Amino acid sequence: MRLEEQPQPAGESPWETALAQLDEVAELMGLAPGVHATLRCPKRALIVSVPFRRDDGSTRVCQGYRVHHSMTRGPAKGGIRYHPSVDLDEVKALAMWMTWKCAIVNIPFGGAKGGITVDPKELSRQELERMTRRFASEILPFIGPERDIPAPDMNTNEEIMAWMMDTYSINKGYSVPGVVTGKPVSIGGSRGRSGATSRGVMYIIFAALKELGLGIEEVSVAIQGYGKVGGVAAQLLHDSGCRVVAVSDVEGGLYREKGLDPEALNRYKRDAGTVVGFPGAEPVSNEELLEIECDVLVPAAIEGVITVKNADNVKARVVCEAANGPVTFEADKILNDRGVFVVPDIVANSGGVTVSYFEWVQDIQAYFWSEKMINDRLRQIMEGAFYEVYEFAAEKRITMRQAAHWIGVGRVAEAHLTRGLFP
Numbered sequence: 001m002r003l004e005e006q007p008q009p010a011g012e013s014p015w016e017t018a019l020a021q022l023d024e025v026a027e028l029m030g031l032a033p034g035v036h037a038t039l040r041c042p043k044r045a046l047i048v049s050v051p052f053r054r055d056d057g058s059t060r061v062c063q064g065y066r067v068h069h070s071m072t073r074g075p076a077k078g079g080i081r082y083h084p085s086v087d088l089d090e091v092k093a094l095a096m097w098m099t100w101k102c103a104i105v106n107i108p109f110g111g112a113k114g115g116i117t118v119d120p121k122e123l124s125r126q127e128l129e130r131m132t133r134r135f136a137s138e139i140l141p142f143i144g145p146e147r148d149i150p151a152p153d154m155n156t157n158e159e160i161m162a163w164m165m166d167t168y169s170i171n172k173g174y175s176v177p178g179v180v181t182g183k184p185v186s187i188g189g190s191r192g193r194s195g196a197t198s199r200g201v202m203y204i205i206f207a208a209l210k211e212l213g214l215g216i217e218e219v220s221v222a223i224q225g226y227g228k229v230g231g232v233a234a235q236l237l238h239d240s241g242c243r244v245v246a247v248s249d250v251e252g253g254l255y256r257e258k259g260l261d262p263e264a265l266n267r268y269k270r271d272a273g274t275v276v277g278f279p280g281a282e283p284v285s286n287e288e289l290l291e292i293e294c295d296v297l298v299p300a301a302i303e304g305v306i307t308v309k310n311a312d313n314v315k316a317r318v319v320c321e322a323a324n325g326p327v328t329f330e331a332d333k334i335l336n337d338r339g340v341f342v343v344p345d346i347v348a349n350s351g352g353v354t355v356s357y358f359e360w361v362q363d364i365q366a367y368f369w370s371e372k373m374i375n376d377r378l379r380q381i382m383e384g385a386f387y388e389v390y391e392f393a394a395e396k397r398i399t400m401r402q403a404a405h406w407i408g409v410g411r412v413a414e415a416h417l418t419r420g421l422f423p
Helices: 012-028 033-039 088-104 125-138 158-174 195-214 228-239 261-271 329-338 352-363 369-396 400-419
Strands: 044-053 058-067 076-083 108-117 148-152 220-224 243-249 252-255 281-282 296-299 316-319 341-343
Touching: 012 033, 012 088, 012 329, 012 400, 033 148, 044 088, 058 088, 058 125, 058 243, 076 088, 076 296, 076 316, 076 352, 088 108, 088 352, 088 400, 108 148, 125 148, 125 158, 148 158, 148 352, 158 220, 195 228, 195 316, 195 341, 195 352, 195 369, 220 228, 228 243, 228 261, 243 261, 341 400, 352 369
Parallel strands: 076 108, 076 148, 220 243, 220 296, 296 316, 316 341
Antiparallel strands: 044 058, 058 108, 243 252, 252 281
16 A cells, blocks of 8 residues: 555544644643633634646646644744645644644744645646646735745645745745745755755654663664655664664655665665665565664654554654654554653654744845754754753653643743733
8 A cells, every 4th residue: 555545544633633632731731721722723724726727728626725823923834735635634733733843943933834635746847837836826815924934845845935936926026035945045045954854853863862872873763754854864864873774655665674775775766766676675565664673763754654553563662753743642642651752743853944944034134054054053953852842751751742742832822821812
């Protein structure tokens, strides 16, 4: 079964998981009922039709979404994804997680998310551009450098961000580089942005290994999702001395106990279009990869891949959530009861939004930083967030996820109460 075709278990949708996480921490921290009720609901949600012309002259209409969960701490921030599974509930959950994520790393953004229900592999480059520009036009009243700043996500990239920025700028009559992040450096993008999420995951893994008394060169790593995040993370971890024993993409995966060479694997994938069939490795399914004997498991693909059905079979000592919501609410309890050290997504994959913040600041100032400065500041923020959550979890005797949500929700709630309710 292809990864993107895995069915979502009943009662464990991303939105239900996000609400369950919020409800749990609201009770733990004694959150005021009015604030709790406010944070359970997105501030606003936009559903748009996205008609665009196909290369053969016909018209196709897709459905698009943009959700603002909270803007209490600043402009909304969140990615745009193109995928057949995109729906309103998924986008709402991702927007909520973005709110907590921005608060945990203490950057002045609220949470947003957007997407189009489409398989971009079915479109030509010209069709992709026409669809993107039409979508940007439809959500134009929602976005802006002081209102909502989109970024790349699943199946979107810096070229798509360039089209969105250009469409917005044409409508404004002048160049507005700060309307999106994750765009090319040539039009105001930031150095270090493309691999920021993966680099942040690496920093978090290293911090977790240090606390568990494991050396970097002693550990084995399995990565589900060999894409923009997982693929770069594999290279970074390999270069740092970790043994990457298993990887997978939507077609399937592979395993090699002695470790894989990401450079050779990248060359193979460029030619074959998949990691499947890489010589010298055993084939495994995406389901089997999650249950491989390893020290660190990195789910870096889609939501809800670790559930009550397979959580008991996860053998990793550390699960570092590079994807958003890969572990369901009930599965998270099982992993923690078994002593698996879970680093939640809202901490682990916050490197992308952190460097997006750096990019937004640079665009506003029209003053750009070196890649070394970007990476140094990223490491400082990621390590600071990890240890704040780790120490809070120890102090309160709660899980890392509960601690992360307590800190994130607490900061948003404090801002909400400070600003007050109008009118």
